[in-house]
Amino acid sequence: DAGVIQSPRHEVTEMGQEVTLRCKPISGHDYLFWYRQTMMRGLELLIYFNNNVPIDDSGMPEDRFSAKMPNASFSTLKIQPSEPRDSAVYFCASSFSWSNQPQHFGDGTRLSIL
Amino acid sequence: DAKTTQPTSMDCAEGRAANLPCNHSTISGNEYVYWYRQIHSQGPQYIIHGLKNNETNEMASLIITEDRKSSTLILPHATLRDTAVYYCIVRGNFGNEKLTFGTGTRLTIIP
Numbered sequence: 001d002a003g004v005i006q007s008p009r010h011e012v013t014e015m016g017q018e019v020t021l022r023c024k025p026i027s028g029h030d031y032l033f034w035y036r037q038t039m040m041r042g043l044e045l046l047i048y049f050n051n052n053v054p055i056d057d058s059g060m061p062e063d064r065f066s067a068k069m070p071n072a073s074f075s076t077l078k079i080q081p082s083e084p085r086d087s088a089v090y091f092c093a094s095s096f097s098w099s100n101q102p103q104h105f106g107d108g109t110r111l112s113i114l
Numbered sequence: 115d116a117k118t119t120q121p122t123s124m125d126c127a128e129g130r131a132a133n134l135p136c137n138h139s140t141i142s143g144n145e146y147v148y149w150y151r152q153i154h155s156q157g158p159q160y161i162i163h164g165l166k167n168n169e170t171n172e173m174a175s176l177i178i179t180e181d182r183k184s185s186t187l188i189l190p191h192a193t194l195r196d197t198a199v200y201y202c203i204v205r206g207n208f209g210n211e212k213l214t215f216g217t218g219t220r221l222t223i224i225p
Contacts (some may be wrong), residue, residue: 056212093157
């Protein structure tokens with residue numbers, strides 16, 4: 001079975017540009033999570049969705065970040081405008097919604113803002 | 115979610131059992147213990163989870179003490195590919211979906 005698929009794997013862009021990260025969850029999973037990993041802060045949850053509805057976006061750093069889930073098989077995380085401090089690895093994860101199901105992670109997008 | 119404490123790093127000889135400890139003294143009755151690992155440049159990989167009984171799967175065994183204040187992840191025959199950062203996470207029951215990652219244990223398998 002295909003796991004969580006993220007694209008692109010690497011993104012290098014200049015500050016001020018719009019960045020869009022994409023995620024395809026595991027088929028049938030109804031939770032989707034976006035995490036960010038940096039050396040300074042480790043892995044931190046940004047936002048998560050249940051049945052395509054955002055449930056908790058308290059981890060989103062600021063208004064420059066937005067996430068959408070237009071359908072059960074696709075989600076985007078957008079940064080506009082991007083800044084060098086947004087450089088990080090961004091992970092998407094998905095899981096079933098019944099009790100205590102593990103989250104399964106993609107291999108991430110390594111984002112570098114110059 | 116309860117806080118966890120893990121050693122910063124550990125070494126283990128290839129072919130031996132790797133035993134990774136985790137303290138979670140403030141765990142509450144409905145919280146599970148989860149283990150993930152992260153191999154360099156990859157996303158976190160789910161290993162195993164449990165509530166109070168010991169658990170075993172094809173990857174590892176999880177031993178939880180009777181008072182549930184600590185647990186040990188056991189990789190029975192460590193290989194070089196098991197070199198990774200291992201995270202012990204305490205997570206609430208349904209309705210509390212967040213995984214809060216700490217700094218984990220960096221396990222190095224020595225040839």
